[in-house]
Amino acid sequence: MFKFIHTSDWHLGQNFYGYDRSEEQRDFLRQLADIVRKQQPDALLVSGDIFHTAAPSNAAANIYVEGMLNIHKAYPDMSIIVIAGNHDSASRLDSDKRLWELAKVTVLGGIVRDTDGKANLRSHIIPVGDQGIVAAVPFAYPSSFPIVDGNETERDRRQEVYFQALLNQANANNPNGLPIVLIAHLAVNNSDFTGHDRNMTMECVELSTLGKGYDYAALGHIHRPQDVSERARYCGTPLPVSFDEQCEHSVSIVTIESHGAAPVIETKTIKNLKPLHTIPPREPADFETALEQLQQFDADKQAYIRLNVQVERFLPVGALERAAEAVKSKQCRFCEIKKTATLATTRQASQLTVEQFYRSQPIDIANQYFIEVTGKPMSDQQQKMFNDIYQSVKEKNRQ
Secondary structure, three states, rough: EEEEEEEOOOOOOOOOOOOOOHHHHHHHHHHHHHHHHHHHHOEEEEEEOOOOOOOOOOHHHHHEEEEEEEEHOOOOHHHEEEEEOOOOOOOHHOOHHHHHHHHHHEOOOOOOOOOOOOOHHHHHHEEOOOEEEEEOOOOHHHHHHOOOOOOOHHHHHHHHHHHHHHHHHHHOOOOOOOOOEEEOOOOOOOOOOOOOOOOOOOOEHHHHHOOOOOOOOEEOOOOEEEEEEEEEEOOOOOOOOOOOOOOOOEEEEEEEEOOOOOEEEEEOOOOOOOEEEHHHHHEEEHHHHHHHHHOOOOOOOEEEEEEEEEOOOOOOOOHHHHHHHHOOOOOOOOEEEEEEEOOOHHHOOOOOOOHHHHOOOOOHHHHHHHHHHOOOOHHHHHHHHHHHHHHHHHHHOOO
């Protein structure tokens, strides 16, 4: 039987609206060490995004080192396998990988190549005693995967070919039928991206890209815990990285009896010292109502706070200052005001047809935009300033 803990997306060193999260992150790593001590698994798998940035501060690096050493001390017989995520620096993680071997930690920052540039699959297959085999693939863009056998026809699907070749190699090295676990950091199509930055784009792959032959895929990158299939799972973030990550945060404990057997998954909840609260939590309210709820928030409760406010056009003057003042004597930390425009406001924004656009003067379009943004027309002075700048640009274009 192969028993392991699956965790990912620690984002150590994240600066959250200017606030330092070191205390929470150290506490999470203490909780993880306690889970290891009680569970005594064969392995701990960390599926990427150890740090929040590719150049973490010394303080973040120290949290990582101290946390990993304490986790190793919690159960010295356990193997630890760490891969880089898209937020990590592959070279930085690889720079001290030989030192980490002294604590039974295997680190893979980048994909290993032979001297001829082809894939070195051997370095990515990690035996865990007589319990299991881990095939580890750190983050890489699809076009960055190395060629496996030099066949030109594989270049357009090199990621897919690489994963299958790695699993084929792992199965060929498995005469005793040990469970095979794939660990990777990537986004799988049709996953639930709830909570991720709305402005962030993800390059997704089909689940079939991961190949066949694994008993469990320990995935990182998506922050919401979820099963992608009965044999592939995102464990999610142990601590929320954004206010929109409204889900239970945990690590996954997985046991697999033998190669081919279905994985059995249990989750262990991670408690956050400073939870992320949105006030009101569901539907937005006018600013005064939201501010009143903030004023009533438990003064002794540690938390990060976001106000959920509905506005017609703008927040009241001094809204941010009033919200910050409301928590001045409290333990919570005010972060931001999330603004939601009323339906009437969104309907007021007019749209020009192509014909109307060509018939309009630049000052007319500018004035319409100004009204939609500020709620009032441009003053004579502002209109004159706009026309002067417009004429100046026209003159430069003629030259």
